[in-house]
Amino acid sequence: TPLFFKQHALDVSLVDSVALLGVATAASVKMAQQQPKVVWPLMAPYLCWVTFATALNVELLRLNPDETAVDYHKVKKDVKDATAKATGKAKEAGSAVAAKAQETADKASDAASGAANKAKQGAAESEAATKKTCSTSQAPPVVA
Numbered sequence: 001t002p003l004f005f006k007q008h009a010l011d012v013s014l015v016d017s018v019a020l021l022g023v024a025t026a027a028s029v030k031m032a033q034q035q036p037k038v039v040w041p042l043m044a045p046y047l048c049w050v051t052f053a054t055a056l057n058v059e060l061l062r063l064n065p066d067e068t069a070v071d072y073h074k075v076k077k078d079v080k081d082a083t084a085k086a087t088g089k090a091k092e093a094g095s096a097v098a099a100k101a102q103e104t105a106d107k108a109s110d111a112a113s114g115a116a117n118k119a120k121q122g123a124a125e126s127e128a129a130t131k132k133t134c135s136t137s138q139a140p141p142v143v144a
Contacts, residue, residue, distance in 0.1 A: 009069035010061040017054040024050055 004013035028043040061067070 004057065007069070008067045010057060010064060011068040014054070014057045014061055017050065017057050021047070021050045021054055 001013055001016055003009050003016055024047055032039040
């Protein structure tokens with residue numbers, strides 16, 4: 001195909017060959033349901049040739065990984081860079097959320113400590129008032 005011989009795009013050519021093999025096989029099976037004695041002698045050599053060409057394309061692509069339409073090394077590097085950038089942003093966002101949560105927890109802790117201190121102070125004042133009331137009041141005489 002022109003993809004293989006002119007553009008040297010082995011990856012795209014492989015996709016093309018596999019698609020052609022699939023369509024040819026499906027068409028052969030469909031036509032063979034009606035006239036198998038006519039279809040198989042005509043289509044079998046073609047299917048064998050397309051299978052062989054696809055196998056050659058696979059091997060050439062394996063031996064020449066740089067003969068592709070897409071620069072997979074660049075794509076891999078771009079994906080790696082984008083992943084690192086996204087990871088960095090996620091870490092920053094996580095740190096910001098953690099700092100805000102710590103700040104909120106500190107405020108809640110301070111508020112709870114203040115409330116506890118007020119409660120202790122109120123309890124102490126109440127106890128002092130009770131002692132004062134009890135010490136100044138006269139107890140009724142005990143009758144035996």
